[in-house]
Amino acid sequence: MHIHKLEKIWLTIGISMLFVFLGVLGVSAFAMGLQPPSEHHHMLDPAKVYETAPFDKPGLRQTGDNTYEAVMTAFTFGYAPDKMEIPLGATIDFVVTSQDVVHGFEIPGTNINMMIVPGEVSHVSHKFTKPGEYLILCNEYCGGAHEFMKTTIIVK
Numbered sequence: 001m002h003i004h005k006l007e008k009i010w011l012t013i014g015i016s017m018l019f020v021f022l023g024v025l026g027v028s029a030f031a032m033g034l035q036p037p038s039e040h041h042h043m044l045d046p047a048k049v050y051e052t053a054p055f056d057k058p059g060l061r062q063t064g065d066n067t068y069e070a071v072m073t074a075f076t077f078g079y080a081p082d083k084m085e086i087p088l089g090a091t092i093d094f095v096v097t098s099q100d101v102v103h104g105f106e107i108p109g110t111n112i113n114m115m116i117v118p119g120e121v122s123h124v125s126h127k128f129t130k131p132g133e134y135l136i137l138c139n140e141y142c143g144g145a146h147e148f149m150k151t152t153i154i155v156k
């Protein structure tokens, strides 16, 4: 079978393009494989939350002049620590994870409303400028006692 010169040229160009394309694909896949895991997706084993820092010691700790970190865990059907006192006017960085299933973390009267996914760490910050008791509620259905899943923080 005879191939015309023009067809040969086109065939060569076509095959070259194919190799360039495959090359680009290969290089980008390789580059993606080398990327470090995203810092935003901090993963941990939900079954080992009890023994994984900082969740092995849930509670409030001071991190700056007027900033605190509130480490909390969500579980069926509650939160740890059960009651927390928070200094009035301080900025609180909540660091929350789940020990089992998906839970909610909502504090009515504030802008705090997070989904707590097992294996992930959720962050939210809030400055409490009004003293009083604040409820933390679960707003994701998580089982039989879902509607009773809550805790209180006291700002004073």
Ligand code: CUA
Binding pocket: 075, 076, 077, 102, 103, 104, 138, 139, 140, 141, 142, 143, 146, 147, 149
């Ligand atoms: Cu936890 Cu609903």
